[in-house]
Amino acid sequence: MNYRRKTVSQEVGEKSIVQKLDLDGYVRQFKQFFAREKSVAMMGDINQHYRYIQALSSVQFPPPEKTPNLDRELNLIKKQGVLALEEIYAFVIMVSYFNKLKTLSLPEPLGSWVRQIEIPEEIMEIIGYFTEEGEINPERDPELLSLERAIKRNKSEIKETLYRLTHSAKLRDYLVDTQVHLQNGEETLLVRGGFNHAIKATVTGRSSAGFFYIVPQAVSHLKEKEAALLSNRSELIWRYCKEISATFFRWERFLDFINKAYDRFDHYQARVSFARAKEYEFVLPSKRKGVVLHDFAHPAIEDPVPVSIDMSKPILLVTGVNAGGKTMLLKSLLAAVYMSKYLLPFKCDAARTKVGHYKSIEAVIDDPQSVKNDISTFAGRMQEFAKLFTKEDAIVGVDEIELGTDSDEAASLFRVMLEALKKRGIHFVVTTHHKRLASLMASDDEVELVAALYDEERRVPTYTFLQGSIGKSYAFETAQRYGVPPVIVEEAKKVYGEDKENLNELIEKSTSLEREMRQKIEKIDSELKAVEKQRQKLINEEERLKEQHRKALATLENRYNAATKKAREALKAKESTEGRRLLNEAHKRKQVEVKEAKIKESKPLKEGDKVKYRSHKGELLSIRGKDATIIVDGLKMRVPLKELKKREETPKLKVPSKPKKATHQVEKSGASVSVKLLGMYADEAIDTVDKFLSDALVNGLSEVQIIHGTGGGVLAKLVTEYLKKHPKIQKFYRMPGNLGITVVEL
Structure with a gap:
């Protein structure tokens, strides 16, 4: 690594x-x-x-x-x-x-x-040289152990000497106190002037009261000895350091x-x-772009309102109430990307939080205007955006995007720039108070609108957000909440105009309705999930019962086979006509039961069933032997019955229409009789004409009409060929002015 x-x-x-x-x-x-x-x-x-x-x-x-x-x-x-x-x-x-x-x-x-x-092993050996305090262990070196003991004895002698002097009668009158004072790292005694008459010593300093810090001569000798011992010890330690450093080099x-x-x-x-x-959790960044936060809490906020937001589109446009958390939402999204990028844990529902990986994170938040750099707010913003045209694969947060210039001009300019930068793989989180930019961007499928919500009754922001809506700014309410006199606020509303205020009210009403709709949808989704869960449970139960039934049949089958086997063995031992008859009867009954069970399991198709033929979906109209007639997208087809499969569909409230049947109707009303062959197949049409003519002859009709239509002329030709061969027909001809009807005289 x-x-x-x-x-x-x-x-x-x-x-x-x-x-x-x-x-x-x-x-x-x-x-x-x-x-x-x-x-x-x-x-x-x-x-x-x-x-x-x-x-x-x-x-x-x-x-x-x-x-x-x-x-x-x-x-x-x-x-x-x-x-x-x-x-x-x-x-x-x-x-x-x-x-x-x-x-x-x-x-x-x-x-x-x-x-x-x-x-x-050499490194392991070096570890054994050291104590837990980081010093060389004297137990491993006799010379070092001897020096350590000598230094300890010398320190003890220094303490005893100083104690003896502080309690001596000769020095008692000159001592300020009986304590040992550390002065410049040395043990000293604090004495009054004239001490030199009682003791030989070296002055190391003076106190603020004019007293003297002294090192007695007897102690000085011990100090010199201690210095020599420490020097020897340092030399020995240096040798260790030199040897260990040589090992480290290898x-x-x-x-x-x-x-x-x-x-x-x-x-x-x-x-x-x-x-x-x-109590934070880790979120591994995914290759897929976008940010989905669930119950996210920005670490800089004490007692935060958890944020749940879905930024699956390249641009997230946040509008709504002042001081309602728009900027913090922007920072939360970018902070989640930053922390996920470096595998830093944070507070969220990790199972439902998804954070994409971005090469860089940019935040255009501060006002760049200053006297020092001699630049306006808008010019500074343009400099920030100009840098973005050199980047790719980035997520950028822009707070108050229209800051510093005319909002309408800025809306048009920023819309074009956001579109261009989006094509470079740059995703944006943008906050704004102006509806112009929001309305321009709302029609884009790759833009997600988010509104910061406001509690009308309590007149405070909720610090929650609604996706898919444009929020109202509530500038007047915010001003009054922060102490601006109500009279000033009312006068400002008049200047602002009723039309614009009504527009804002419509926007807020739309947001409220959207929120209610989403809540209802969430409730319905929850109920649908419960129904689906119950449906799946029933399907599983059905499968379990089928498996149980199959196992029961298999058990009975095994028992039956075992019983008949024993019966055959008994018959071999002693032949019996009645036994053979009963055994044959058992075989027959079993075959009948198996056949009936198969018929029940197969659920044969019937007219009106929804069926599937290859990749086509249709409806079964009729069954004739091994063939079936189906209708697919308005077209009739004759297909083999065995190639049809029953299509299960969710039952609808609408009563299904009855399948059409090829029928004929004989109407006797003095002089007119007709039959319709429209939409029939050739053999079906000939059968219908044959039965129709037989009925007409029985009823003593002398003239009838066969309605076959014009179309491609196939039915008309079949009817003509059939009528030529019929023995009971005197003549037939097409009806003048309507070639789709043939008149037959009997």
């Missing part, structure tokens, strides 16, 4: 976005969990980091000790320099910590990574690796410890 140092510009940019999103306090709290100072960003595969963090979250582990950054020390080792004792001990802390982790039962993939870290690559591994694990443990302390 390569943990590269960020450039100055990257660190400045990261710090800037953290401050703009009000995450500086959150980041400071998080960094307190680091074992040593570093950037919050982790280099490398974020999916792998997430797996390691999840694994570490499932176990308890010892916190790592605080250590300094050791890049300078590693460079010194490469140059065969000699490290100080505390610098060597920093490496010992890191190696010891991984040695401790090896003893734990860590889940995968974390366990494999820790176990694969092999610590050289294992420089391992130390460089362990330093990076310690940083990597420090990133993991800090995130896990921070999440546990704050």
